[in-house]
Amino acid sequence: xxxxxxxxxxxxxxxxxxxxxxxxxxxxxxxxxxxxxxxxxxxxxxxxxxxxxxxxxxxxxxxxxxxxxxxxxxxxxxxxxxxxxxxxxxxxxxxxxxxxxxxxxxxxxxxxxxxxxxxxxxxxxxxxxxxxxxxxxxxxxxxxxxxxxxxxxxxxxxxxxx
Numbered sequence: 762x763x764x765x766x767x768x769x770x771x772x773x774x775x776x777x778x779x780x781x782x783x784x785x786x787x788x789x790x791x792x793x794x795x796x797x798x799x800x801x802x803x804x805x806x807x808x809x810x811x812x813x814x815x816x817x818x819x820x821x822x823x824x825x826x827x828x829x830x831x832x833x834x835x836x837x838x839x840x841x842x843x844x845x846x847x848x849x850x851x852x853x854x855x856x857x858x859x860x861x862x863x864x865x866x867x868x869x870x871x872x873x874x875x876x877x878x879x880x881x882x883x884x885x886x887x888x889x890x891x892x893x894x895x896x897x898x899x900x901x902x903x904x905x906x907x908x909x910x911x912x913x914x915x916x917x918x919x920x921x922x923x
Contacts, residue, residue, distance in 0.1 A: 766811045771796065772804055776814075776914040779805075783817035828874035830881050831903040835867035836895055843894030844868065850892040856884050867899070878902075 768776075771794055778790050787801040794801070808814045823831065838847065844862065851857050851871065859872035871889075875881040881900070890898055 766807055766813070768808075768813065772808060773914055775801060775804055776808070779814070779817070780911040780914050823874040827876055830875045830877055831906065832873050832875070832881055833901040833903065834871040834873060834885070834889065835899040835901070836869040836871065836889075837866070837897040838868045838894055839896040840894065841868075847892055847894045851889070854884065854888055856880075857889075 774794050775790055778785050778793065787805070788798045791798045791801045805814065823829075836847070838844070847869070848860060851860055851869075854873075856873045856875055857871050858874060861870045862868065863870045873881070873884065875884055881902075885898065885900060889895065
């Protein structure tokens with residue numbers, strides 16, 4: 762079971778550095794925070810155990826791999842109890858990178874990456890729309906991603922412009 766911890770100003774400062782650069786050396790973070798490297802290790806370990814930090818990962822830009830189309834797909838179910846079965850089917854489609862259970866006109870909102878519009882159409886028509894339990898889909902093609910970021914972590918000790 763994850764323990765609950767109180768996140769203090771130093772923890773927030775550590776998180777703000779790690780969100781910007783998960784590969785930033787702990788000794789560099791320690792210097793910025795004015796505490797020892799061992800203290801940084803302890804605090805990070807404690808935040809991992811509490812479920813505040815869940816690993817670190819490399820971010821691969823889809824366009825660099827030839828995935829030029831990003832689309833969002835709203836899904837309506839034929840019956841309300843279709844959630845688990847539909848989600849299990851969606852998990853095996855590699856183009857689907859996010860799946861959210863949402864409120865509103867759609868039950869699910871997917872984020873998918875495809876090579877081009879033809880690939881997108883193939884994924885929609887031959888894969889997603891063939892999943893039992895899906896009544897209807899609506900696709901929104903992203904023309905540009907204005908920005909992307911991790912969850913905002915307020916560092917009360919950092920000055921503007923730093």
